[in-house]
Amino acid sequence: MLRFFFINILFIGFTAALCAQNYTNQTRSNQQSYGQNQQDNQQEGTPKKKKKKLPYPDKERGLSIGVDVSRFLVPVLDNDRIAFEANLKTNYKKRMFLAGSLGFESVSFEDESTNTPPKDGKPYSYESTGIYGRVGFDYDIFVVEEENNNDNILFGFRYGFATQEHGADQITISDDHWGYYTTSISTYSVTTHWLELVSGLRTELFNNLYLNLYVRLKTKLASNNSKVMEPYRIPGFGRGSNNISLGFSYVVEYQIPWGNKKRGQ
Amino acid sequence: MKIIIKTLFLAIIVLVIACNESDDFCLSNQQSVQAGFYSAETGNDSTVSDVSFISLPGDGIILENDTLYNSESLSNSFLPLSMASDTTKYLVKILNQKDTITFIHSKELSFVSEECGFVFSFELDTVIYTDISFIDSVAIDYTSIKYNESTENVKIFLY
Numbered sequence: 001m002l003r004f005f006f007i008n009i010l011f012i013g014f015t016a017a018l019c020a021q022n023y024t025n026q027t028r029s030n031q032q033s034y035g036q037n038q039q040d041n042q043q044e045g046t047p048k049k050k051k052k053k054l055p056y057p058d059k060e061r062g063l064s065i066g067v068d069v070s071r072f073l074v075p076v077l078d079n080d081r082i083a084f085e086a087n088l089k090t091n092y093k094k095r096m097f098l099a100g101s102l103g104f105e106s107v108s109f110e111d112e113s114t115n116t117p118p119k120d121g122k123p124y125s126y127e128s129t130g131i132y133g134r135v136g137f138d139y140d141i142f143v144v145e146e147e148n149n150n151d152n153i154l155f156g157f158r159y160g161f162a163t164q165e166h167g168a169d170q171i172t173i174s175d176d177h178w179g180y181y182t183t184s185i186s187t188y189s190v191t192t193h194w195l196e197l198v199s200g201l202r203t204e205l206f207n208n209l210y211l212n213l214y215v216r217l218k219t220k221l222a223s224n225n226s227k228v229m230e231p232y233r234i235p236g237f238g239r240g241s242n243n244i245s246l247g248f249s250y251v252v253e254y255q256i257p258w259g260n261k262k263r264g265q
Numbered sequence: 266m267k268i269i270i271k272t273l274f275l276a277i278i279v280l281v282i283a284c285n286e287s288d289d290f291c292l293s294n295q296q297s298v299q300a301g302f303y304s305a306e307t308g309n310d311s312t313v314s315d316v317s318f319i320s321l322p323g324d325g326i327i328l329e330n331d332t333l334y335n336s337e338s339l340s341n342s343f344l345p346l347s348m349a350s351d352t353t354k355y356l357v358k359i360l361n362q363k364d365t366i367t368f369i370h371s372k373e374l375s376f377v378s379e380e381c382g383f384v385f386s387f388e389l390d391t392v393i394y395t396d397i398s399f400i401d402s403v404a405i406d407y408t409s410i411k412y413n414e415s416t417e418n419v420k421i422f423l424y
Contacts, residue, residue: 123382171374171383173348176294177320177333181348181385183374201273228376229383239379 054143056095059150061260064089064210066253071103080109081233087212087251089138091259097138099156101249104131105235111170114180124171127187130164132236138200150204158196160218162235165189185229192234193221212251219244291381295412297343298353298368298389298419305401305422312340313423317358321365323350341417346370346387346410359423362398366421369393370410377412386411389418399423 068085075082085103092098106129112119136158142151167187174180200214220243225231231240238245304311318333326349333355334342346368347353354367369392372385387410394403401422410418 122380173296173383173385174293175296175345175348177330177345178328178347178349183383185374228374230376230379232379241376241378 054145056140056143057145057149058261059140059152060204060208060255060257061091062208062255062258064253064255066210066212066251068101068103068249068251070248070250074105080107082106083235085236085249087249087253089253092137095140097140097152097154097156098135099138099158100133100135101236102131102133103236104129105164105233106130107166107232109232111172113172113174114170114182123174125169126166126232127169128164128166128231128233130162130166130231130235132160132162132234134158134160134196134236136196136198138198150210152200152202154198154200154202154214156198156200158198158216160194160196160236161192162194162237163189163191164231164235166229166231168229185227188227190223190225190231190234192223192225192231192237194218194237195221208255208257210253210255212249212253214249214251216247216249217244218247291377292413294343294345295384296348296387296410297345298387298410299341299343299415299417300366300419300421301341301417302339303420303422305424308422310340311423312338313359314338315360316342317356318342318344319356319358321354321356322347323352323354326350344368346372346385348372348385357400357421359399364395364398364400366400366403367393375412384412392419 064087066087066089068087071083071085083103083105085101087099087101089097089099108127109122109125111123111125112121113123136156138152138154138156140152140154142153144151165187166189168185171183171185172180173183195218197217198214200212202210202212205211218237220237223234225240234240238247302311302313302316303309315336316339317335317337320328320331320333322328322331326347333344344353344355344366351371352367352369354365357364357366369390370387371390372387375384375386376382377384389405389408389410392403392405394400396402401424403422404420405418406420407416407418
């Protein structure tokens, strides 16, 4: 018990001394010798080793033109949809990229619930075509000493924008007792804005040919949809009824070398 | 470092494929008035045996099967509302006694989901009933009929 008190008092005394040293100027002269001692101690002891900070290396710079190859998989996974996306990227300042994409997506499916016998599927016919664009920047956090390593680990933001024309030719609402009722929603346009948090890996496959993998977390900002129907897919965003959407891109791009310093300088 | 990048690549691909599948399951028969039976004397809910509900559709509407419940024991019934008309009329039979209940309603198209499509949301306006044999009164408790809601809409008080 006594020991406990003793240690505590010692501890309080010690912290008080630290505070005094930090904040009181008047007593400084009195404590000069003490300060001197401490300085000596610091020099003698093992100083905190500063982590050697590597400078950002000279990676190849240029203008990249790419295609999102994952969009070609969309019709394979869902044969109601067709999508395409082109990408452009260029270096900005030392370790940033300015990035932009332009894409297209269309959806079309038929209502087969009124067929005899009825087929399983979506109980409405739907058609949508739209384009989208996104612009933003990436920041490269990948610092490596290895010579000629042009890979990047990227974090960034995008602002996305899509406009589409969509409509439902036939909407079937069925009821076990009353049978089915059909109605329709004529084609109209919807504009959507969203924000993306992106994280990407970029690796050089061959000279100047890069592969990008992006994961995108998207948040819908605004939509001018005036009717009850939500877009089946918002081009570039995802399901129309979602406010948050996760997406990914797999971009193969060619970098046209541009603005490089000569190596070895 | 190359290995780390490649591993991350793979991990992210697997994660995204795993997360991208979304399963919707769609509810059916979401356009019914939920009506409960109550005793007019005590006000407590009661189970009534040998109840039949038969649809009396308006002109021009032909139903394959107009019988909704056939001599069943019920404390609570689901009465689908007509989409083609703004009035829905049911003949209620208990044993061999008959009464009718008519609902006057309005409907509005409502979007359920990308996969499930649409339903109608209904708003009950008025209920008209005959009190010849066993119905004391019919009261609207909750006017809206919406997808995935299961609140009782109407109370049928019986003698």
